[in-house]
Amino acid sequence: MKNASKQSAWLTIPTLVLLAHPLQAQVWPPQPEWHLGVEVGSTQLDVSEEDFRIYQSDTSFGVRAGWSVTSNVDLVAGYLDMGRFDTVLFEDEVDEDGDTRRVVGGFRTTSATAWTAHAELNYELFGFLHPSVGLGVARWRLDIPDGQHSDTQDTAPILRLAVGFELGGNTRLDISAQRIGRLDARSGGLTLRFDF
DSSP: OHHHHHHHHHHHHHHHHHHHHHHHHHHSOOOOOEEEEEEEEEEEEEEEOSSEEEEEEEEEEEEEEEEESSSSEEEEEEEEEEEEEEEEEEEEEEOTTSOEEEEEEEEEEEEEEEEEEEEEEEOOBTTTEEEEEEEEEEEEEEEOSSSSSSOEEEEEEEEEEEEEEEEETTEEEEEEEEEETTTTEEEEEEEEEEEO
């Protein structure tokens, strides 16, 4: 009798594992999904350095690619062309008394771009709304056509807020606002997102 109960126990354990396997597959998070996005909007720059000043807005364009780690967390990388901006250049001028002062030394058109990477926390509300908040870093660059400042760049934090609306199928429209620190670039726009 003891041997029979031991044998039935050994048979029962594999049977329970096999029966539980379909249930276990449902408990795992969904398979990671990819998405691509194309965005258009407007960016305002407010940069004040010792040798130049930018305060202007222009049309911006960007592309994004993301990977859904879980149903609520995405890892996203992107490229943003923030536009072209009028830039005031300053230079030193020495007067007759030998005093140095800063004067306008010219005007240039500057291009601004940024590579971005951030983690995005998102939710689904009412089955069609997708609010999200993203936090990460941006590697920005100002290309000023002047020998002294031809390549001004830095890394800064980026904050992105968005609300997405399902358009049907695997397509979504996001309304977003983001800010790149240090550069003080504020962007807002629309992103057309395609899920794969």
